[in-house]
Amino acid sequence: MAVTRLVLTDFRNHADTLLTPGAGFVVLAGDNGAGKTNVLEAVSLLAPGRGLRRAPLGDMARQGGTGGFSVAATLSGGSEIGTGTLTTAPERRVVRVNGASAAATSLGEWLTVLWLTPAMDRLFVEPASERRRFIDRLALALAPGHAHHSARYEAAMRERNRLLAAEEPADPDWLTALEARMAEHGATIDQARRTTVAALAESLADQPPGPFARAGLALEGEGADDLAARLRAGRARDAAAGRTLTGPHRQDLAVTHLDKAQPAHLCSTGEQKALLLGIVLAHAELVAMRTGRAPILLLDEVAAHLDPSRRTALFDRLAGRGQVWMTGTEPQLFASVPKPLHRYRVAGGILGEV
Numbered sequence: 440m441a442v443t444r445l446v447l448t449d450f451r452n453h454a455d456t457l458l459t460p461g462a463g464f465v466v467l468a469g470d471n472g473a474g475k476t477n478v479l480e481a482v483s484l485l486a487p488g489r490g491l492r493r494a495p496l497g498d499m500a501r502q503g504g505t506g507g508f509s510v511a512a513t514l515s516g517g518s519e520i521g522t523g524t525l526t527t528a529p530e531r532r533v534v535r536v537n538g539a540s541a542a543a544t545s546l547g548e549w550l551t552v553l554w555l556t557p558a559m560d561r562l563f564v565e566p567a568s569e570r571r572r573f574i575d576r577l578a579l580a581l582a583p584g585h586a587h588h589s590a591r592y593e594a595a596m597r598e599r600n601r602l603l604a605a606e607e608p609a610d611p612d613w614l615t616a617l618e619a620r621m622a623e624h625g626a627t628i629d630q631a632r633r634t635t636v637a638a639l640a641e642s643l644a645d646q647p648p649g650p651f652a653r654a655g656l657a658l659e660g661e662g663a664d665d666l667a668a669r670l671r672a673g674r675a676r677d678a679a680a681g682r683t684l685t686g687p688h689r690q691d692l693a694v695t696h697l698d699k700a701q702p703a704h705l706c707s708t709g710e711q712k713a714l715l716l717g718i719v720l721a722h723a724e725l726v727a728m729r730t731g732r733a734p735i736l737l738l739d740e741v742a743a744h745l746d747p748s749r750r751t752a753l754f755d756r757l758a759g760r761g762q763v764w765m766t767g768t769e770p771q772l773f774a775s776v777p778k779p780l781h782r783y784r785v786a787g788g789i790l791g792e793v
């Protein structure tokens with residue numbers, strides 16, 4: 440799976456940018472602030488969710504532009520995916536697949552996109568919600584319906600929280616119906632996360648020690664067993680707390696540095712980066728093996744943080760594995776990237792092929 444044509448219109452600092460890459464490596468080099476990460480963000484919007492920055496839509500429309508933006512892609516199979524906002528409704532995301540409007544959650548059926556960005560360096564020391572988001576993206580690659588179930592679960596939970604917070608007593612039948620919906624979607628979410636973590640943990644444990652750190656993974660926290668009953672029993676407590684205190688939305692991903700037998704949050708920044716890279720690489724391989732469709736990988740400023748031998752090991756490991764987008768300020772960081780290779784120079788939101 441690869442993006443073979445990408446058109447950015449009024450997206451961030453790209454007024455009108457066209458790229459025609461293909462399978463293999465896509466390297467974007469340019470100065471700080473040139474617009475490299477913006478291109479990766481655009482690609483990340485071709486998958487369900489809010490993209491790699493999780494930015495509000497209004498921030499993505501180019502300042503000084505029309506007020507709306509568009510990201511349009513052609514995929515290697517010929518399908519066309521587009522997303523953006525209209526000038527008349529800049530806060531509403533529009534998604535089109537092959538000319539017809541579609542739900543953003545359905546994008547997972549077309550494309551799997553995974554990324555590593557400098558902002559993720561803090562993943563292991565951030566609140567659990569960030570790690571849930573991370574594991575959900577990994578799960579989505581193996582279970583495309585995951586985004587839909589997460590959206591339905593969250594919607595039911597928000598409605599339940601609203602009812603419990605209201606002045607007048609909540610309708611118990613309506614609460615029961617919402618809790619049943621949470622239990623149903625929660626069980627699917629829990630199952631997808633567990634399956635993903637188990638498969639990934641197994642493949643990481645099997646890898647020989649090498650230049651990328653091996654991570655041990657475990658899903659922590661309550662699953663969805665008896666969730667409807669737990670929610671029912673917890674109504675008064677949740678009303679007092681103003682939020683729902685039980686369910687898979689409270690789970691966490693525990694990560695350990697296997698070779699050091701140390702929890703990830705105690706590892707050095709470099710070790711944490713290496714752990715994340717190891718997880719993402721193993722996951723990309725797992726997804727390719729299970730689905731026959733290699734995910735598109737977006738590696739923002741990853742190469743700059745590796746020493747030359749690790750950098751070459753990374754390129755070698757990624758070779759022949761679908762489409763891998765990489766950014767860096769210095770073109771020479773990518774000197775040992777094997778072909779097929781599509782290189783672009785980014786300057787002020789304009790891309791030139793090199």
Ligand SMILES: Nc1ncnc2c1ncn2[C@@H]1O[C@H](COP(=O)(O)OP(=O)(O)OP(=O)(O)O)[C@@H](O)[C@H]1O
Pocket residue numbers: 450451452453469470471472473474475476477478498499500501502766768785
């Ligand atoms: N909505 C917008 N309209 C116009 N420009 C924007 C918008 N949002 C961000 N920018 C600009 O885009 C530029 C940042 O681009 P980007 O993050 O892609 O840089 P980069 O090439 O990845 O740089 P670095 O190497 O520093 O990470 C900044 O100059 C920022 O001001």
